[in-house]
Amino acid sequence: MAITSAFGEAKDIRNLVEARKRAGIAWQVVFTFATALAVLFLMLLIGSIIDSVFGYTVILNEVDPSVVVEGKDKLEDFTRDELITAAEERLSAGILRRVEYEQPLLKRSDKDLRILVEQYVIKPKALKTWTLSESLMHKDEVMAFTAANERSHMVFRSWLTPEFVVADQSSDPLKAGIRTALLGSLWIILITFLFAFPIGVGAAIYLQEYAKDNRLNRMLQLNIFNLSAVPSIIYGLLGLALFVRAMEPLTSGSLFSNVVDNTANGRTILSGGLTLGLLVLPIIIINTQEALKAVPDSLRMSSYGIGATKWQTIWYQVLPVSIDRILTGTILALSRALGETAPLVVIGASTFISVDPSGIFSKFTTLPIQIYQWSARPQGAYRNIAAAAIVSLLILLLVMNSAAIYTRDKIARKKRLEA
Amino acid sequence: MTSLSRRSRISSLIPQTIMFLFALISIVITLGIAVILITESYLFFRDPAVNVWGFLTGKEWQPMIDKFGFLPLLNATLTTSVIAMSLGIPVGLSVAIYLGEYASDRTRAILKPVLEVLAGIPTIVYGYFALTFMTPLLRSIFGEGVVEIYNTASAGLVIGILVLPMIATMAEDAIGAVPKELRLASYALGGTKLETTFKVVIPAALSGLSATFLLALSRAIGETMVVALAAGAGPNLTANPFEAAETITGYIVRISGGDVSYNSVDYNSIFALGLVLFIITFTLNLISRKISNKFHQEYE
Numbered sequence: 001m002a003i004t005s006a007f008g009e010a011k012d013i014r015n016l017v018e019a020r021k022r023a024g025i026a027w028q029v030v031f032t033f034a035t036a037l038a039v040l041f042l043m044l045l046i047g048s049i050i051d052s053v054f055g056y057t058v059i060l061n062e063v064d065p066s067v068v069v070e071g072k073d074k075l076e077d078f079t080r081d082e083l084i085t086a087a088e089e090r091l092s093a094g095i096l097r098r099v100e101y102e103q104p105l106l107k108r109s110d111k112d113l114r115i116l117v118e119q120y121v122i123k124p125k126a127l128k129t130w131t132l133s134e135s136l137m138h139k140d141e142v143m144a145f146t147a148a149n150e151r152s153h154m155v156f157r158s159w160l161t162p163e164f165v166v167a168d169q170s171s172d173p174l175k176a177g178i179r180t181a182l183l184g185s186l187w188i189i190l191i192t193f194l195f196a197f198p199i200g201v202g203a204a205i206y207l208q209e210y211a212k213d214n215r216l217n218r219m220l221q222l223n224i225f226n227l228s229a230v231p232s233i234i235y236g237l238l239g240l241a242l243f244v245r246a247m248e249p250l251t252s253g254s255l256f257s258n259v260v261d262n263t264a265n266g267r268t269i270l271s272g273g274l275t276l277g278l279l280v281l282p283i284i285i286i287n288t289q290e291a292l293k294a295v296p297d298s299l300r301m302s303s304y305g306i307g308a309t310k311w312q313t314i315w316y317q318v319l320p321v322s323i324d325r326i327l328t329g330t331i332l333a334l335s336r337a338l339g340e341t342a343p344l345v346v347i348g349a350s351t352f353i354s355v356d357p358s359g360i361f362s363k364f365t366t367l368p369i370q371i372y373q374w375s376a377r378p379q380g381a382y383r384n385i386a387a388a389a390i391v392s393l394l395i396l397l398l399v400m401n402s403a404a405i406y407t408r409d410k411i412a413r414k415k416r417l418e419a
Numbered sequence: 420m421t422s423l424s425r426r427s428r429i430s431s432l433i434p435q436t437i438m439f440l441f442a443l444i445s446i447v448i449t450l451g452i453a454v455i456l457i458t459e460s461y462l463f464f465r466d467p468a469v470n471v472w473g474f475l476t477g478k479e480w481q482p483m484i485d486k487f488g489f490l491p492l493l494n495a496t497l498t499t500s501v502i503a504m505s506l507g508i509p510v511g512l513s514v515a516i517y518l519g520e521y522a523s524d525r526t527r528a529i530l531k532p533v534l535e536v537l538a539g540i541p542t543i544v545y546g547y548f549a550l551t552f553m554t555p556l557l558r559s560i561f562g563e564g565v566v567e568i569y570n571t572a573s574a575g576l577v578i579g580i581l582v583l584p585m586i587a588t589m590a591e592d593a594i595g596a597v598p599k600e601l602r603l604a605s606y607a608l609g610g611t612k613l614e615t616t617f618k619v620v621i622p623a624a625l626s627g628l629s630a631t632f633l634l635a636l637s638r639a640i641g642e643t644m645v646v647a648l649a650a651g652a653g654p655n656l657t658a659n660p661f662e663a664a665e666t667i668t669g670y671i672v673r674i675s676g677g678d679v680s681y682n683s684v685d686y687n688s689i690f691a692l693g694l695v696l697f698i699i700t701f702t703l704n705l706i707s708r709k710i711s712n713k714f715h716q717e718y719e
Contacts, residue, residue, distance in 0.1 A: 012701075020611050020613075020614065021611065022609075023613060024611045024612055024613035024614075025614050026614075027615070028521060030513060030516075031513045031516050031517035031521060032517060033513075033520070033532060034509070034510045034513030034514055034517065035517045035518070035522075035527055036516045037510055038510065038514050038530075038533065038534065038537070038583060038587070039530070041537065041580045041583070042533055042536060042537050044552060045537075045540065045545070045548050045552075045580075047546075048548055049544070049547070049554040052551065067670075069630050088706075091557075098489065102560040109440060115491035119546075198441075199441045199444060202437060202438040202441035202442075203438065203444065203445065204441040205438050205440040206435070206438035206441060206442040207442055210435050210438065210439070211442075219446075220442050220443075222705075222708060223445055223446055223449055224445050224702060225704075226704045226705060226706055227445055228707065229634060229637060229638070229704040230452070230641075230697065230700060230701065230704070231637075231638075231640070231641020231642070231643070231668070231696060231697075231700055232641070232643065233641065233642070233668050233671055233672065233693070233696070234452060234693055234696065234697050235452075236449060236671075236675070237452075237455070237456065237689065237690060238448075238452050238455055241459060241676065241690070242451065242455065245663070245681065277446055281445070281448070283442070284443075285445070289674065300443075309430070309431040310435070311430065311431040311434050311435070312431075314434075315434075318458070323693065329589065335539065338541075339540075339541025339542070339543065339544075340541070341541070341542065341543045341553060341643075341644050342542075342644055342647075342672060343673065344554065345676045346671065346672065346674075346675040346689075356706040367539055368543045368644075371543050371544075371547065372543055372546070372647070372648070373707060375543075375547045375551075375648055376503050376648060380719070381552060386547060390543075390544050390547060393541065393542070393544075394540070394550075397539065399540075403423060410469070
C-alpha cells in the first residue's frame with residue numbers, strides 16, 4: 001500500500017525532495033559564481049592598471065643622437081665633452097643664455113647635461129603606446145608601426161620609474177612626473193589630520209562617554225551618520241563657498257602678510273585640507289566611538305571606585321587603552337581623504353602646477369587630481385602615466401594602511417607586556 | 420574638602436564643554452551645507468532666465484542659451500544609478516549570502532580582505548577602469564557603432580562594482596543579525612539551506628537589507644569621478660545607456676573645474692544642482708538610517 005500524506009505519494013515526495021535539493025545546489029552555484037565575480041572584478045581592476053604601466057612605445061626623435069654625434073645611437077653613450085659640445089652647438093642662443101645664467105654648462109653634472117640635451121636637442125616624442133598585453137601579443141603590429149614611421153624606434157618602457165616619482169609636472173608625457181602632486185597630497189593630508197583628529201576624537205568622547213540618552217544627543221548621533229553618507233562633491237561645494245570665498249583673506253594668507261602670492265585666490269592647501277577635514281570628520285567620530293565602545297566598563301568603574309573624576313578616568317584610563325584603535329580608525333579615514341578627487345576639483349584646485357607647494361597658503365594639485373587630468377586626455381601616453389600615477393597612489397595607500405596595522409599591533413603588544 | 424570637590428568638578432566640566440562643542444560642529448556642518456546650498460540656489464533662481472518650474476520640468480540644459488531644465492541631468496544620474504543597482508544588488512546580495520550562509524571560515528578569511536581592498540580603492544581609479552576597460556569591453560561586445568566612447572552604461576556598471584563591497588558587507592551584517600533560532604526552527608521543519616535562506620533569513624533581514632540598498636543607491640547617485648570620466652560631458656536627455664549623457668555630479672565637476680567667475684549663472688547653477696543632490700541623498704540616508712535602527716531594535 002502506497003503511503004500517502006497531504007503532500008501526495010511517497011514517490012512524489014521523494015521526487016519533490018530531490019527537486020528541492022537540486023534547487024539548493026543550483027543556487028549555491030549562483031552564490032559562489034557571484035562571489036567569484038567580485039574577486040574577478042578586483043583582479044580586472046588591478047590588472048587593467050598594471051597592463052597600462054608597461055609596454056612598447058614608439059618614439060620619434062626630432063634629431064637623432066647619431067646625427068649629433070656620429071656613430072652613437074644612444075644619449076647614454078655620450079661623453080661629457082660631447083654633451084657640452086652638443087649643447088653649445090645646437091641650443092638656440094636665447095635658451096643657451098638662459099641655461100648658462102641658471103648654471104654654467106661646465107659646472108653641471110653629466111646627468112643634468114644629458115637631460116638638457118634630450119630636452120632641447122633630441123626632443124623625443126611618443127608617437128604611440130601599447131599596453132603590456134598588446135605588447136606581448138601583437139609585437140608584429142608595433143614593429144609594423146615602427147617601420148611605417150621613418151626614423152622612429154620602439155622601446156619597451158616602464159612608465160613607473162623613480163624619475164617619474166620625482167619629476168616635475170610637464171605637458172610632455174615622456175617627461176612628466178608626480179612630485180608636485182605627491183607633495184600636494186601629503187600637505188593636504190597633514191592639514192586634514194591636524195583639523196579633523198582633535199575635533200573628531202573630542203566629539204566622539206562626548207558622544208560615547210558624556211552624552212545622556214536624550215533627544216539632542218540622539219539627533220547629534222543621527223546627524224553624524226547622515227553626514228558620513230553625504231556625497232563628497234557636496235563637501236566640495238561647502239568648501240568652495242566657505243573656505244575659498246567667504247574666508248578667502250584667511251585661507252589665502254593675505255590676512256597675515258602682504259607678501260603672499262595672491263594668485264591662489266583662497267584655493268590653497270589650507271582650504272583643501274579643511275574641506276577634506278570636514279569630509280572625514282564624521283568618519284573619524286564614528287571610528288573613534290567604535291574604539292571607545294570596545295573599552296570594558298569595568299575599567300571605568302574601577303577608576304571611579306578609587307575616586308577619579310570622569311575626565312581623569314577618560315584621560316588616564318579610557319584613552320590610553322583605546323588610542324591604538326583610535327589611530328587605526330583615523331588612518332583609515334585619512335586614506336579615504338588621500339583618494340578623494342571630487343571635492344578638491346570643485347574647490348578649484350589648480351590643474352597645471354609645476355611649482356612645489358611651499359606652505360599652507362600655496363596653490364596645489366594632488367595625486368588623484370593629477371590622475372583625473374591625465375585620464376581625461378585622449379592621447380595614449382597620458383593613459384600610461386595616469387596608470388603609473390594610480391599605482392603610486394595605491395602604493396601610498398597600502399603603506400598607510402600597513403602603518404595602521406603595524407602601529408595597532410605594536411601598541412597592543414607593548415600593552416600586553418606591561419600588563 | 421568642599422573646595423577640592425568643587426575644583427575637580429569644574430576641571431571636569433571644562434573638557435566636557437569643549438567636547439560637547441566639538442560634537443555640535445557636526446550640526447554646524449549640516450546647517451552650513453544647507454544654508455550655503457539654499458542661499459546660492461536662491462541667487463540662481465532669482466536670475467531672470469531661471470524659474471523653479473522650468474528648472475524642474477525643462478527638458479533642455481543649455482546654460483549658453485539660458486535653458487535651465489535639469490531633467491537631462493537627472494535622467495543621466497538615474498540611468499547610471501539604476502544600472503549600478505542592477506549589477507550591485509544581485510551580486511552584492513549573493514556575495515553576502517555566500518559569505519554569511521555557505522562559506523567556511525577559511526574562505527571568509529580570504530574573501531573579506533578582497534572586499535575591503537575593493538572598498539578602499541579611490542573612486543578615481545574606478546573612473547580610469549571605466550574609461551580604459553569597461554568602455555572598450557562594451558564596444559567590442561555591442562559594436563563601436565552602437566556604443567559611444569563616453570556612455571552611461573559603462574559608468575553605471577563600474578559604479579555597480581564600486582558599491583558592491585559596501586552592499587556585500589552591510590547585507591552580510593544584516594543577515595548575520597538574524598537570530599540563529601529562526602534558522603534552526605526552519606531546519607527542524609525540514610527546510611533545506613536554500614529554503615531557510617530565501618524564506619526565513621532574507622524576509623527576517625529585509626528591513627536591514629533595504630536600508631543597505633537605499634544607502635548604496637544614495638552612494639551611486641552621489642558618485643562623481645566615474646561619471647565625470649566615463650559618462651560624457653554634455654547634457655543629453657536619452658533613454659539609451661550607450662549614449663553619452665552628463666549627470667548632475669558630472670556637470671558640477673566640469674563647471675567648477677573650468678574657469679567660471681563667481682556670481683555668474685553657471686556658477687550659481689552648480690549650487691542649485693548640489694541642493695537637489697543633497698536633498699535626494701539626505702532623504703535616502705535618513706530613511707535608510709530609520710529602517711536600520713528599527714531593524715536593530717527588533718533583534719536586540
